[in-house]
Amino acid sequence: MKRWLWIGLGLSGLVASGCGTEVPPGGDILPQACPGTAEAALPAPAVSALRTDTADGVIITYKPKVSASALAASADIVKAVEREGGTVLRRVPTLNMVAARLSPEALTTLKLNPDVLSVTPNRRVYAMGLPTPPPLVSWQGTLIPQGSVGEYTDGLKLVQAPQVWDANSDGVIDPGAPTGEGVKVCVIDSGWDSKHPELMGAFVKGKDFVDNDDDPSDQTVSQGVVTVGGGHGTHVSATILAQFGAGSGGRVGPGQDPNGVVGVAPGASLLVARVLDTEGGGSTVDVIAAVEWCHEQGAQVASLSLGAPDPSETEQAMFDKVWDGGKGMLSVAASGNDGKKGVAYPAGYLPSVMAVGAVDLKGEYAPFSQFGQELSVVAPGVNVLSATVLGAAALSSVDVGSAPVTSSPLTYTAQGTYTGRLVNCGLGADRAACGEQATCEGFVAYVDRGDLFFEEKARNVIQAGARAVIIGNNVAEDGDGTFTLGSANSHWVPTVSVSMASGAALKQLEGREVTVTTTGLDYQRESGTSMATPHVSGVAALVFSARPDLSAAHVRAVLEKTALDDKATPGVDDKYGHGLVQAAKAVELARTLPQGGGPLPLP
Structure with a gap:
């Protein structure tokens, strides 16, 4: 069990046994991250791929020059962009286009250039997949004529x-x-x-x-x-x-x-x-x-x-x-x-x-x-x-004694098996969320869905010592959900989600031994x-x-x-x-x- 012994009256005099302490910007005193789980080694909080920015610079369409090649005309507009302090991102001379990033003032000046026909946003495009439930030539491979x-x-x-x-x-x-x-x-x-x-x-x-x-x-x-x-x-x-x-x-x-x-x-x-x-x-x-x-x-x-x-x-x-x-x-x-x-x-x-x-x-x-x-x-x-991607998909299982609990692996979860005491970490808002039951020797963290990105919750409980994470859904209709840790990282641990009903039952079993297993797959449904x-x-x-x-x-x-x-x-x-x-x-x-x-x- 992690215990903290406070000595002295001022913050500068605080000393802790167990895993140590940290004073974050907000002023709350948190237990120190367990060894090997330093903040810098874990990914920053994710930003949704469907972020709201719609452009990365602009696309400039310019007039072709009769006396110049497409590349020469492209070079002229590139020089104009660079004169205004802009950065050229890409050239498409066959369509008389240059993508560039410029300040608003430089963009206003460039639009007055008589060689510029139009300036349009280099808008963002996105993959059209939903969250998971990824001249004639001779063929280059060796087609296997028989399969199943x-x-x-x-x-x-x-x-x-x-x-x-x-x-x-x-x-x-x-x-x-x-x-x-x-x-x-x-x-x-x-x-x-x-x-x-x-x-x-x-x-x-x-x-x-x-x-x-x-x-x-x-x-x-x-x-x-x-x-x-x-x-x-x-x-x-x-x-x-x-x-x-x-x-x-x-x-x-x-x-x-x-x-x-x-x-x-x-x-x-x-x-x-x-x-x-x-x-x-x-x-x-x-x-x-x-x-x-x-x-x-x-x-x-x-x-x-x-x-x-x-x-x-x-x-x-x-x-x-x-x-x-x-x-x-x-x-x-x-x-x-x-x-x-x-x-x-x-x-x-x-x-x-x-x-x-x-x-x-x-x-x-x-x-x-x-x-x-x-x-x-x-x-x-x-x-x-x-x-x-090989191993990117996964199967998962959660077992309490001989009783299996239906679960789904989070995308990018680590693979492996861990058995340890179940600790209720609430919303996983910070490293102190798991309380004194947390130990750097390891435990299975139960975390409720809500408020934070899943990777933030995982990061917090991993730094408190969790070797596996179970996230309970808060929407009954979603079952055990289909969630993601945002990106791959070597510090993740086996992380799964369970339904709202299973989560409520697991919270009543705090302190029991729980086994969480995730296994990598090379195929998945999307x-x-x-x-x-x-x-x-x-x-x-x-x-x-x-x-x-x-x-x-x-x-x-x-x-x-x-x-x-x-x-x-x-x-x-x-x-x-x-x-x-x-x-x-x-x-x-x-x-x-x-x-x-x-x-x-x-x-």
């Missing part, structure tokens, strides 16, 4: 993908069937886990527009500290082209196939353009640059499970450029997760981008899915199983229009694979014409668009079109 039908996820079957390349459902790729082979799909997202076996064989090339290098890993290294992202890009990529039979030996959840999962187009080639940071946010100019890069690399499909609530003229100009009147690259983007009318952007740029909404695994409209007349098609976006989008991108790759002579406009028209209409509101409507995308029907129709596609098939 257990790899066919519910979402995969809902969009008819196995019917295209495994018509008799025997777990073997049918000879000559279109698998996406010969098609490059560019995933513009948070990067990927280069070690995940589901993706390694398909990877061709990548570029990181966040860290400005050629390693698009879903992580950032700063001052020697590695921060790992949430696996959003890995989840999206694997939905498109996870490899048949490649996940053998991976860590899967109960009831899941030991081979992992297979993607909609397992023969496609993967390009990775990282534009989202480890908090799930990015900038408009990085998306613009990534779209151009994907097109330059010969991608026929770009998949964007991201967006912003407002349009950007400069961003739309790039999507229109690579669309090239329907002859170029097909861009597929998430409609958004606010459940309101009006889709996010770039999904809303017609006709150069296909807007994708979400349905559940029964094909019913998902209430979070944004809708509107811009919506093209829908696809599975609820509880979609796919790969994630929801959002982010998860629906790659299903459509994969189906587009299958159609391109079956008919490489078709244009992007033809493929879009084929996907829309063959989509499964919802029964509630027949015909094209705001919530389902043309309907649920159907791979087998799309490939079948594509094969009937004349060479070059002919007239576009009418919806």
Whole structure:
């Protein structure tokens, strides 16, 4: 038991036994952090990825000069920015654009420059996933022709993908069937886990527009500290082209196939353009640059499970450029997760981008899915199983004696097993919250949900000596919840959440021995229009694979014409668009079109 003995009358004379004391700025006396849990070693309080800033500098569009090359004209505007004391963030000379950060005064002066056509916000874009319940070429990998039908996820079957390349459902790729082979799909997202076996064989090339290098890993290294992202890009990529039979030996959840999962187009080639940071946010100019890069690399499909609530003229100009009147690259983007009318952007740029909404695994409209007349098609976006960063997903268990308690692991929790005394730490507001029952020798902290970020609660009780943390929900309808510690950190301990009812019962068992276990997984279920989008991108790759002579406009028209209409509101409507995308029907129709596609098939 931790005990404190106060000696002397003034604060300067206070001495404590046990773990020592600290006087924080507010003046309250706190026990000193246990050894090895220093404040500097733990992450700072998180800021939500959906923060309110909408721009990171501005995008300047300038007049092209007839007598100068695009690069020379770009250099002139860069000089103008630097004369005003600004910082150039990125150049896109093909569209006469420069992204820069300037003071308000410098920006006012620059707008008066006769060579400047417009100045628009370099607005923030965000991943469209919900919190967890991540020119023709020869294919670069070695497609494993045989796997297991257990790899066919519910979402995969809902969009008819196995019917295209495994018509008799025997777990073997049918000879000559279109698998996406010969098609490059560019995933513009948070990067990927280069070690995940589901993706390694398909990877061709990548570029990181966040860290400005050629390693698009879903992580950032700063001052020697590695921060790992949430696996959003890995989840999206694997939905498109996870490899048949490649996940053998991976860590899967109960009831899941030991081979992992297979993607909609397992023969496609993967390009990775990282534009989202480890908090799930990015900038408009990085998306613009990534779209151009994907097109330059010969991608026929770009998949964007991201967006912003407002349009950007400069961003739309790039999507229109690579669309090239329907002859170029097909861009597929998430409609958004606010459940309101009006889709996010770039999904809303017609006709150069296909807007994708979400349905559940029964094909019913998902209430979070944004809708509107811009919506093209829908696809599975609820509880979609796919790969994630290795070990990032987890299973958890809580046992009091022989009685198990249902729980969910927090995202980024440490993995392991710990048994210790249960201590009620209230809201975990500071290191003193656990009282004298806390000891640096270790205990299991019970913490109620509320007031603080989960990582703040965890930090406080870990510094008081907790070796495992249980967070009790305060909303009965949410069950054991789906929560996150904000970011990966080596100082986290096994951390789980339990339902409101289980939390109330656990508080009555304070002092009992409790065992908390968390185990890492390489696959997880996620929801959002982010998860629906790659299903459509994969189906587009299958159609391109079956008919490489078709244009992007033809493929879009084929996907829309063959989509499964919802029964509630027949015909094209705001919530389902043309309907649920159907791979087998799309490939079948594509094969009937004349060479070059002919007239576009009418919806």
